[in-house]
Amino acid sequence: MRERERPLPIRVRVKKRYFGSEASFLFVRAISPAAKGRPTRENILRIRSIISFVRAIPARGATATPWIELWSELVEPMSLVLLGCRVVGPAALSPPARRRALRALSALRSGLTHHVLACGGKAWDGVRESDALCAFLREQGASESALERESHSHSTRQNAHYAAQLLLPRGISSVWLVTCDWHMPRALRCFAGAGFQAEPLPALSPAIAMGSTFVRAGRERVCLALDALATRGFSRV
Secondary structure (H helix, E strand, O other): OOHHHHEEEEEEEEEEEOOOOOOOOEEEEEEEEOOOOOOOHHHHEEEEEEHHHOOOOOOOOOOOOOEEEEEOOOOOOEEEEEEEOOOOOOOOOOOHHHHHHHHHHHHHHHHOOOOEEEEEOOEOOOOHHHHHHHHHHHHOOOOOOHHHEEOOOOOOOHHHHHHHHHHHHHOOOOOEOOOOOHHHHHHHHHHHHHOOOOOOOOOOOOOOOOHHHHHHHHHHHHHHHHHHHHHOOOOOO
């Protein structure tokens, strides 16, 4: 493909309220450049589909209409940090882990990243999260050379800490961050405290019962407070 025909990414930012805190999510989708500076029918349909998708994102708690900003720009590939969670086998993932892995795989295939750092040292039935994530990605066609494992962390805060030990000495501070949408606000705080400029690539979760939503939100708040306390306001992640 010639340089002037390189696909341009469309970025969509969405701001949602999470029980008193706000989180911005980023969506990137490549579209073909417009012919002679005029939007093509294909591009218009793709932009409309993105906006429809964003508006369909389930609200968390009491929210106003989501604020949407849409623009086009070239996106330089960055390293991607994939946060692990429960796995059920050497290449078998729980539903949340599978959603996260597929989000990272999508970023690999679209050219947003050429390097995925899979984090997670916790073992489930003898299988570490990072190993299972990489095995799944390999089964889906990802190159082994694009994958790296961080196998010491057992929490979100440790994900950020050990990722920083691996990436910051190489001069890598701007990263894509992949985790579940409801977990993203806390993960972004931890990674910012560790010295990263992280761009969120959330794996969207299915809707759950209101009671479960409140329980999960409460647990995230408690964990965020504990992380802040342990790191002196995220100054020592």
